[in-house]
Each structure stands twice: as C-alpha cells, then as structure tokens.
Amino acid sequence: GAVVSQHPSRVICKSGTSVKIECRSLDFQATTMFWYRQFPKQSLMLMATSNEGSKATYEQGVEKDKFLINHASLTLSTLTVTSAHPEDSSFYICSAKGGQGNTIYFGEGSWLTVV
C-alpha cells in the first residue's frame, strides 16, 4: 500500500538554529501535501497545504516566514523551522494526497525538541 515517510523521526536542535523535516511519498505521486503540528495531549493542527510547484497556503496564525515549506517534486515536501525556539518543540506530521482514489496518507511524524 501507499506509504508516506518522514525524516528524521526525532531531532534535537539548539535554539536559534533551523531544522528541516522531509516528507516523502514512497510509491505514489503526491500532488498535494499537508503539514500538521501536534502538542502533547492536543489534537493535530493543520499548518499549511502545499501543492507541487507552487507556494504553500498557510492556515491563519501560522507564520510563513518561520515555517518554510517547499514542495519541489511530486514525491517530496520539506518543512523548515527557522530560528527555532523551545516553544516550537512539537510533533510534526505530514500527509500526502495521491494514489488510487486520491486518498490522503499520513506519515509517522517527526518529534522536534529545541533546547
């Protein structure tokens, strides 16, 4: 079946640095990818929607200059958290739309800890 893979699964970075998280669709082409953030004991919050080859659409309240999203190919989208701070520590999850029936598949998530 279709698989969406995220890398890294866990990352620790220093405050003020930038960190990149990759989201790949492994056996289908994803025309659209979505990025979510989830704080402990809370639900998933949609951050942005990215379409291949175009600028991402950000949800209200999400800083586009802080969370850079690139969707350069039909199998890869990246989320870069710039100038990370401890409050950016969270579980980041991507999903990709594509494959048979244009289904949406979720990745395994990436834990970001900013120290």
Added chain:
Amino acid sequence: DAKTTQPPSMDCAEGRAANLPCNHSTISGNEYVYWYRQIHSQGPQYIIHGLKNNETNEMASLIITEDRKSSTLILPHATLRDTAVYYCIVRLTGNQFYFGTGTSLTVIP
C-alpha cells in the same frame, strides 16, 4: 468542512465491541465521514470512511444515520492494541483534514 463532536473518552472491555459515536449535524450532502485513529506518538492511521451507506472493512464498521447527522464507528472485538485516540472527520473530497479533539478509547483487560 463541518464540525464534529465526539465524547472525550471511553472505556471498553477487551473482546467486546467498542462503539464510538460522532455527531456532525451540519454535514453537507457531499461531505464524507472519515475515521482515523492515532496511537501514542504515531501518525494517524486510516480506519474507514463513508458517504451515506454503512461500510465495513477488516478493521471496523461505520454506521451512518439516515439523516447523516451522526455516525458510529464499531470495533467488533476490541483488543488492547486498539487503545488510541479516534478522530471522526467530515470532509469534502480533495480537501484537507481538520482534526477535532477525538475520543480517547481505553481498552481494559
């Protein structure tokens, strides 16, 4: 997309059926009902979805009321591995998923 309402938590005895309700009274005619679950520290896992008719697959059954204002996810024989947060989402085909707070299901030995 329509908003959903789910009980925050439920318990179920192992081996018994788990019935998880969801209210979506403002659902529109072409919005689907999806169910996902999330086991701690993992990405959401697809369970089932439907439009009007009841659906069944190897994981669960989905019962949608005739007026489509509510639905029930049924796990026929709950196991300890079914302990998770279950999300009911209504969505137009092609649109993104907006997650509510879900139901935290605990399967008790």
